[in-house]
Structures are given as C-alpha cells and as structure tokens.
Amino acid sequence: MKRFAKLIQQLELSNKTNDKIAALVDYFNHADDQDKIWVIALFTGKKPKRPIKSALLKYWAIDITQTPEWLFSESYSNVGDLSETIALLLPPAENTSDFSLHKWIEDLHDLEGKDDETKKVFILNAWNHLETQERFIFNKLISGNFRIGVSNKMLVNALAKQSSLDSAQIMHSIMGKWNPYEITFHELINGTHVNTDNSWPYPFCLAYALEQEPEKLVDLSEWQAEWKWDGIRGQIVKRNGELFIWSRGEELVTDQFPELHFLIDVLPDGVVLDGEILALQDKQVLSFSTLQQRLNRKTINKKQLDDAPIGFFVYDILEYETNDFREHPLSERRAILEQLFENLDESAVILSPVINCKNWEELATLRQTSRSINSEGIMLKKLSSHYHSGRKRGDWWKWKINPYTVDAVMIYAQKGSGRRANFFTDYTFAVRDGENLVTIAKAYSGLTDKEIKEVNSFVTRNAIEKFGPVRTVKPELVFEIAFEGIAESKRHKAGLALRFPRILRWRKDKKAAEINTLEDLRQLLESTFING
Amino acid sequence: MALIEFTKRGIYCKQGDFYVDPWWPVDYAVTTHGHSDHVRFGNKYYLCHTLTKPIIKRRISEDLNVETLNYGESIVRNGVNISFYPAGHIIGSAQVRLEYKGEVCVISGDYKTEDDGISDVFEPVKCHSFVSESTFGLPVYKWQKQEVVFNGIKSWVNDNIQQQKTSVLIAYSLGKAQRLIKNLAGDVPIYVHNSIANLNEVIIDAGVNLPETIRITPETTKDELQKGIVIVPPAMRDSRWIKNLSHPVTGICSGWMQVRAHRRWQSADAGFALSDHADWTGLMDAITATGAEKVYVTHGFTAAFSRFLNDEGIESEEVMTKFGQEDDEENKVDLADAENHHVETENKKSE
Numbered sequence: 089m090k091r092f093a094k095l096i097q098q099l100e101l102s103n104k105t106n107d108k109i110a111a112l113v114d115y116f117n118h119a120d121d122q123d124k125i126w127v128i129a130l131f132t133g134k135k136p137k138r139p140i141k142s143a144l145l146k147y148w149a150i151d152i153t154q155t156p157e158w159l160f161s162e163s164y165s166n167v168g169d170l171s172e173t174i175a176l177l178l179p180p181a182e183n184t185s186d187f188s189l190h191k192w193i194e195d196l197h198d199l200e201g202k203d204d205e206t207k208k209v210f211i212l213n214a215w216n217h218l219e220t221q222e223r224f225i226f227n228k229l230i231s232g233n234f235r236i237g238v239s240n241k242m243l244v245n246a247l248a249k250q251s252s253l254d255s256a257q258i259m260h261s262i263m264g265k266w267n268p269y270e271i272t273f274h275e276l277i278n279g280t281h282v283n284t285d286n287s288w289p290y291p292f293c294l295a296y297a298l299e300q301e302p303e304k305l306v307d308l309s310e311w312q313a314e315w316k317w318d319g320i321r322g323q324i325v326k327r328n329g330e331l332f333i334w335s336r337g338e339e340l341v342t343d344q345f346p347e348l349h350f351l352i353d354v355l356p357d358g359v360v361l362d363g364e365i366l367a368l369q370d371k372q373v374l375s376f377s378t379l380q381q382r383l384n385r386k387t388i389n390k391k392q393l394d395d396a397p398i399g400f401f402v403y404d405i406l407e408y409e410t411n412d413f414r415e416h417p418l419s420e421r422r423a424i425l426e427q428l429f430e431n432l433d434e435s436a437v438i439l440s441p442v443i444n445c446k447n448w449e450e451l452a453t454l455r456q457t458s459r460s461i462n463s464e465g466i467m468l469k470k471l472s473s474h475y476h477s478g479r480k481r482g483d484w485w486k487w488k489i490n491p492y493t494v495d496a497v498m499i500y501a502q503k504g505s506g507r508r509a510n511f512f513t514d515y516t517f518a519v520r521d522g523e524n525l526v527t528i529a530k531a532y533s534g535l536t537d538k539e540i541k542e543v544n545s546f547v548t549r550n551a552i553e554k555f556g557p558v559r560t561v562k563p564e565l566v567f568e569i570a571f572e573g574i575a576e577s578k579r580h581k582a583g584l585a586l587r588f589p590r591i592l593r594w595r596k597d598k599k600a601a602e603i604n605t606l607e608d609l610r611q612l613l614e615s616t617f618i619n620g
Numbered sequence: 621m622a623l624i625e626f627t628k629r630g631i632y633c634k635q636g637d638f639y640v641d642p643w644w645p646v647d648y649a650v651t652t653h654g655h656s657d658h659v660r661f662g663n664k665y666y667l668c669h670t671l672t673k674p675i676i677k678r679r680i681s682e683d684l685n686v687e688t689l690n691y692g693e694s695i696v697r698n699g700v701n702i703s704f705y706p707a708g709h710i711i712g713s714a715q716v717r718l719e720y721k722g723e724v725c726v727i728s729g730d731y732k733t734e735d736d737g738i739s740d741v742f743e744p745v746k747c748h749s750f751v752s753e754s755t756f757g758l759p760v761y762k763w764q765k766q767e768v769v770f771n772g773i774k775s776w777v778n779d780n781i782q783q784q785k786t787s788v789l790i791a792y793s794l795g796k797a798q799r800l801i802k803n804l805a806g807d808v809p810i811y812v813h814n815s816i817a818n819l820n821e822v823i824i825d826a827g828v829n830l831p832e833t834i835r836i837t838p839e840t841t842k843d844e845l846q847k848g849i850v851i852v853p854p855a856m857r858d859s860r861w862i863k864n865l866s867h868p869v870t871g872i873c874s875g876w877m878q879v880r881a882h883r884r885w886q887s888a889d890a891g892f893a894l895s896d897h898a899d900w901t902g903l904m905d906a907i908t909a910t911g912a913e914k915v916y917v918t919h920g921f922t923a924a925f926s927r928f929l930n931d932e933g934i935e936s937e938e939v940m941t942k943f944g945q946e947d948d949e950e951n952k953v954d955l956a957d958a959e960n961h962h963v964e965t966e967n968k969k970s971e
Contacts, residue, residue, distance in 0.1 A: 100880060100883070100884060101883070101888075101889060101890060101891075102889070153759070155759055156928070156931065158927075159758075159759060159924060159928060162758060162921070162924040163758045163759060163760045166758055166760065166879070166921075167760055167879050167880075167881065168879075168881045169880065169881070172879070172880055173760060176760035176761075176762070176878065176879070177759055177760055224880075503858055
C-alpha cells in the first residue's frame with residue numbers, strides 16, 4: 089500500500105505526461121505483480137464492488153472524532169473530497185501496517201454481505217493502521233474514483249515502455265474482458281485472455297487544411313467531395329467474429345458505443361472501416377456538444393443512451409476479405425463500400441454521402457450551408473489516392489467553413505509552458521453582460537511571438553491580483569476569438585461554452601466598451617439550436 | 621467597559637489611547653511582529669519586541685521611532701499596563717497583554733504552539749478576553765511534528781541531489797526562511813536569495829543564533845546550487861532565474877499543502893505542510909489555556925471556528941481585520957521581496 093500511495097502522490101504532483109509515465113514505469117518495475125493488476129484495474133475503471141456506502145464511512149468518522157456534522161461539512165467544502173476529508177480528520181494511527189494493495193482489496197471484498205457492525209470494526213481498525221495518505225487511498229478504494237489524470241493511453245504507454253510490448257496490443261489486452269482476481273500480470277499484458285491479432289487497427293490517414301483557392305486543384309472530376317463531419321474519428325475492426333472500435337487517440341472505445349455492436353452480426357469477417365462517430369437521430373447529425381455527453385465515460389446509462397444516441401458515418405474501407413486495401417485507389421475502395429452497404433439499411437451506420445457538383449462554384453455555394461447539417465465544411469479526396477499513414481500533403485484536403493467569431497476582452501493571464509514558460513500566453517476572455525464581464529473562453533494560441541511579448545509586458549504592468557500562477561488584469565485588450573460551435577453549459581458561469589476557441593487576431597483598434605455581449609452569444613446559440 | 625474595540629484603523633485601546641497592529645497610520649502602534657500585514661509605514665511611534673525592532677527598521681524605514689520590550693517586561697501607557705509574551709510565530713513575535721483596573725486582554729497576533737527551534741515558544745497567558753487568529757481553524761488542519769516534515773524535506777533534497785536536480789524551496793523571507801535554515805542546516809549547504817540574506821544579517825546582528833548560509837551572487841555556479849538547498853521568497857517563484865537552474869524542482873512549505881486540492885493548484889513539484897500558524901489542535905489548546913471568557917476570532921475560517929467555540933461554551937465573536945489578507949502571508953508576495961527581486965533582475969540584465 090505504501091508503494092501505491094507513493095505512486096498516487098507522484099502522479100498528482102506533476103502535470104507533465106513524461107513525469108507521470110516515468111512514475112508509472114518505475115512503479116511497474118518494482119511493485120508486486122498482484123498489486124499491478126489492481127492498479128491497472130483501478131485506473132481503467134474496473135472498480136471493485138463497493139462493500140460499504142460512503143455515507144457510513146462519514147458517520148463512523150464523525151462518530152470516532154466527535155466532530156459536529158456541520159463542521160464536517162465545512163471541512164469537506166474546504167478539502168473538496170470526502171475520502172480525503174475523513175483521512176485528515178481522523179486522529180493519527182496508533183499502529184502501522186505493511187499490507188499490500190491487493191490484500192486490502194481482498195479483505196474489503198470479504199466484507200461483502202457482512203453486517204454493519206462487522207464492517208465498522210474492520211474499517212476503524214484499518215484507519216488505525218494507516219498513515220494519512222494511505223487512509224485516503226483506502227477510503228477511495230471503498231467509495232470513489234481515482235481522478236489523477238491518467239488516461240488509458242498514458243497507462244498503456246507506460247506498460248509498453250516497461251514491458252517492451254506493442255502498445256496497441258496492450259491496449260486491446262487491458263480493454264478486454266478480464267477478472268483481476270484471476271489473471272496474472274504476465275497473462276494480462278501479454279493478452280493471453282484475448283486474441284490481439286483480431287483487433288489491431290491501421291494508422292489513420294489525415295488531411296491538411298486547404299489554404300489555396302480550390303480552383304487550383306484544377307479538375308473537380310478527379311476529386312471526391314464529402315462532408316466534413318464534426319465528431320470523433322473512429323475505426324471499426326471486424327475479424328474472426330470479434331468487433332472492435334478504436335478512436336483517433338488509439339484507445340479502444342468499443343464498450344462506449346453499444347449502438348454499433350450489432351455490426352458484429354452484419355459485417356463480414358476481415359473488414360476494417362474508417363469513419364466518424366457522431367451523435368445521430370433519425371439519420372440526422374446532431375451537434376458535437378450532444379456527442380460530448382457520451383465521450384470519456386467508463387460506464388453508460390440508459391438516460392445517456394436516450395439523450396445522446398450515436399451512429400457511425402463510414403468514410404473508407406481499409407481491409408476487405410482480410411486483405412489490406414489501403415494501396416488501392418479511393419475510387420475502388422468507394423465502390424467496395426457502396427456494394428457492402430447496398431443492402432444495409434441501418435439508422436446507426438450510414439455511408440457518408442459523396443457530394444456531386446458540376447463545378448467549384450456550385451461546391452463553394454453548397455459549402456456555405458455546412459452548418460445547417462452540423463458539418464464543418466467539405467473534404468476533398470483525390471479519387472486515385474491511397475489510404476496514407478498519417479498526414480500527407482496533396483491527396484486529401486479539408487476545406488472548412490470560416491469559424492464563428494466574437495470580440496472579447498482579456499481578464500486573466502497565465503504563464504505558458506515549454507518554450508513560452510516565461511511569458512503570459514494563456515488568456516481568459518470575457519464578454520459584456522450588462523455592467524459586468526463574464527468569462528466565455530480560454531485560449532492559448534494565435535499570436536505571434538512579438539505580440540506575445542507585448543501582451544506580456546501589458547500583463548506585468550496591469551496585473552490587479554495574483555492567484556498562484558494566474559494574474560487578473562485590467563480589462564483593456566480586445567481580441568477577436570474564433571470558435572467552431574456554441575453550446576449550453578451548466579458548468580460555465582456564462583451558461584454557454586464555445587467549442588475550440590482560439591485567438592484570431594488582436595483588435596488594437598477596438599476598446600473594451602465595443603466588445604460583444606453575452607446576449608449576442610445567446611442569440612447565436614438559439615439560432616444554432618434550431619438547426620442542431 | 622471592554623479594553624479593546626475594532627475600528628476602521630485597527631484594534632484600539634481607548635483607555636490607553638493606542639492601537640495594536642493598525643492598518644492606517646496612528647500615533648502609537650503596538651506591534652505584534654514584523655510581517656507586513658501587521659506592521660505598516662506611517663505611525664508616529666512603534667512599540668515592539670526587541671528582536672522585531674531591527675527587522676521593521678530594515679523592512680520599513682531606519683527612521684521609525686521604536687520603543688521595545690522584552691518578553692515579560694511591561695510599560696504603562698495612560699494607566700494601561702502593556703506587556704509582551706512569546707507567540708511562537710516568528711522571531712520576535714509577541715502576544716500583547718493589556719491590563720487595566722484588573723481587566724486583562726491578550727491580542728495574540730499570529731501564533732503557533734509548536735516549538736519551531738528558532739522563535740521563543742508560545743506561552744499561554746491567562747486573560748478575560750483573547751484575540752485569536754483562525755488561519756487554519758478547521759479540524760482537517762492538524763500538523764505532523766515538524767521533525768517528521770523536516771525529515772521529508774531532507775529526503776526530498778537528497779533524492780534531488782542524486783538525480784542531478786536542484787532543490788528550490790519557496791519560503792517567506794521573514795520567518796519561514798529562518799525556520800528552514802535552522803532545521804535543515806547540516807550536511808548540505810544552504811544558498812539563500814538576497815532578501816533572505818539581508819534579513820539574516822539583521823537577525824544575527826540582533827544576537828540570534830542562526831546557522832551559516834551562503835548568499836547567492838552572480839558568481840554562484842549552477843553546479844554549487846544543484847548540490848545544495850536553494851531558498852528563495854515567493855516573489856521569485858515563476859522567475860526566469862529559477863527556470864535557468866540545472867533541472868530545478870520547487871517545494872512549497874505552507875500549511876495549505878496539507879490538502880491535495882491546494883497542492884495541485886500551486887503546481888509546485890512538492891508540497892510540505894509546514895506552517896507558522898497554529899493548527900486546529902494548537903488553536904483549541906491555546907484558547908483553553910487562556911481561560912478567556914470571550915474570544916475574538918480574526919483572519920481565517922472565522923465563521924466556522926467561532927461557531928465551534930460558542931458551541932463548546934466559550935463565548936466568541938468574529939471580527940473583521942485586514943490581517944492575513946489575500947490568502948495568508950505564507951504565500952503572499954512581500955513588497956520588500958518584490959523590490960529586491962526587481963533589483964536582481966536589473967543586475968542580471970547589466971551582466
């Protein structure tokens with residue numbers, strides 16, 4: 089438990105991915121094999137069943153410390169975490185213990201079905217044997233999630249580094265079905281419980297943004313135009329009777345999207361599809377913010393399935409009849425796709441339509457209507473193109489519509505990282521709401537180095553307050569912020585959130601009095617809401 | 621009639637016609653200690669502990685009119701007997717005891733009950749009314765013994781030295797810095813920023829036994845610093861100077877580091893829960909020991925702490941002061957530090 093407590097502390101202290109991976113590698117190099125299994129289980133959301141309600145933990149802590157309940161609540165609101173509040177409130181432990189992580193988990197498991205008094209005796213005794221940080225973790229094992237910023241991808245990278253195994257293979261292994269009580273660490277990362285041959289994905293083919301006039305691409309007839317959808321890119325793999333869904337970030341997300349599981353019965357074996365996971369209703373694409381309700385969740389409930397149904401728009405086929413088709417021209421791959429989908433009338437999986445236009449002008453006009461169908465523009469793919477690995481200039485272009493913009497004033501500044509660590513480069517912007525300013529976005533990029541230096545000197549001279557690394561500054565500098573979408577948000581004070589905000593330009597010609605209002609943004613929200 | 625009232629200039633004793641730690645200029649300011657939220661420029665006369673005198677002269681102005689008292693000594697002003705007792709917060713910090721016609725009031729300023737090895741140890745004083753801070757007035761703030769915390773810091777430093785990293789401790793230049801120096805001195809040389817070195821000189825001249833440290837100058841090499849402990853004030857935290865050290869790692873020593881959310885918010889590489897303020901247990905012990913009938917709770921978790929005291933049967937009242945403003949002087953940027961920092965960056969430019 090002490091070793092695991094140290095790992096948690098290290099993971100919490102750093103914001104740098106490399107430090108976190110190093111801490112994980114160090115842990116996996118030295119920890120007990122049975123403990124490692126549990127660490128992987130905990131970090132990937134395979135929580136042991138809760139033997140005790142958190143409310144009981146709270147009452148027992150209140151009981152033994154004789155803390156009034158209101159004072160417990162005051163403490164809890166200062167600390168912000170129930171497990172930690174309890175760990176800090178308890179008197180120092182009178183004993184120490186060297187039990188391993190898995191021993192604690194097994195002992196907790198054995199409490200299942202016991203009466204409350206037995207549970208209480210066990211918990212109080214455990215608290216009296218653990219240091220504060222260990223107690224915190226122990227409480228977390230019972231009552232909560234570890235939110236320490238370790239993604240599946242990061243965990244897999246650390247395991248790959250430590251074991252010298254392929255990361256896609258490990259990803260499949262740990263995302264597969266396994267029981268932490270039964271499997272060994274060796275079996276788990278080698279994937280003996282799954283057939284990793286079945287799951288491996290291809291690298292995605294990516295497009296550059298079109299910076300020139302499309303007419304420069306000359307002959308429209310050599311190009312395939314499609315809508316550019318605003319969801320998350322995904323790859324569907326069907327081999328030997330098994331179905332896998334990979335995200336762009338090379339995470340296996342199969343379990344997150346049950347709507348697509350029917351494909352296991354529909355697709356032939358040896359097929360890999362490239363496409364976009366989208367929020368979809370009656371074959372109409374919904375806004376990205378709807379899809380967001382479904383992302384990065386370890387479990388999905390019925391309400392989420394009802395509120396944000398998803399589907400898959402198919403772009404391309406990479407493997408067919410177990411053969412790698414990436415070297416075949418797009419026109420040929422498209423023909424296979426159309427044949428494959430000819431008899432498939434499913435509302436959740438749709439072949440992304442090809443746009444047929446006579447000339448560039450017609451296509452340009454059509455592109456202006458992208459937003460009305462929640463598309464962010466047009467993709468241009470050369471009919472003769474192969475399916476490249478990664479980004480390659482020339483064959484695929486994304487021709488996005490111009491973003492929305494808003495004029496906003498800077499109110500907070502924070503120092504950047506890496507090369508820009510000495511400069512204030514991360515800004516928070518606000519629009520006017522009556523007499524007040526209300527925060528609407530945080531943006532990092534979009535200024536030249538010279539402009540950054542200028543803003544930096546403004547921040548240094550006009551800082552009003554200091555909160556750790558953040559400075560409140562005089563609301564004076566106006567910037568034009570570009571963004572891709574707008575959605576209602578309960579988490580933000582403004583009641584709305586901008587998607588992918590970035591600085592378009594510094595409006596030195598504008599005064600803070602001339603910026604946009606919250607009302608302007610609300611109107612925009614309403615107009616997009618009707619379409620979405 | 622009560623011995624003190626809380627006015628817009630500060631804590632006022634009408635019978636004696638003087639203020640304690642006023643935040644606006646007054647004729648006579650009794651001063652508990654040298655932190656900038658307790659002693660300000662512009663008072664005609666100051667009364668403080670003997671050790672505080674050179675500190676405030678250095679930090680505010682050499683021209684101040686300062687009278688001094690040692691712990692246990694007293695003077696009478698307009699019939700009010702004023703005496704000082706150790707508060708254990710920093711060097712020279714005093715609780716101010718006022719007595720008038722048998723009525724006793726103690727204004728404790730900032731205090732802690734644990735022996736920090738460098739300040740005179742807090743001494744409970746019997747009184748009728750007591751003014752207490754409540755910076756850490758919640759039961760989740762209970763400090764470990766400082767020996768445990770210092771062992772933690774030492775092993776962090778040793779690990780850093782082995783891994784070729786430079787250990788940088790962020791500490792307020794008056795108080796926390798000297799406490800770190802006193803308790804970390806030994807195997808590893810300690811390098812201190814100008815503003816700390818200047819204060820150390822003053823403190824050593826005043827007769828305090830402080831272990832030897834090395835003032836950081838432009839000649840100090842990165843290699844030397846990597847093999848030692850570097851102590852700098854909070855104003856230096858995000859400085860280019862630190863970033864240019866050889867693999868710098870920063871450690872913050874503050875009571876707030878007790879809680880994960882605060883540790884993360886500070887984005888330091890390490891946090892050590894080491895405070896010059898009393899923890900929950902310390903506050904309760906101190907208050908109980910005074911036997912006070914009435915407790916005035918100032919800066920910190922005033923509402924919760926005073927409610928708890930009332931529930932415990934100790935009459936208590938929250939009062940608004942300008943002490944501990946912003947968050948806590950443990951994290952606050954001190955003006956004196958900022959100026960020194962400025963001079964130093966100027967020096968760097970001219971190199």
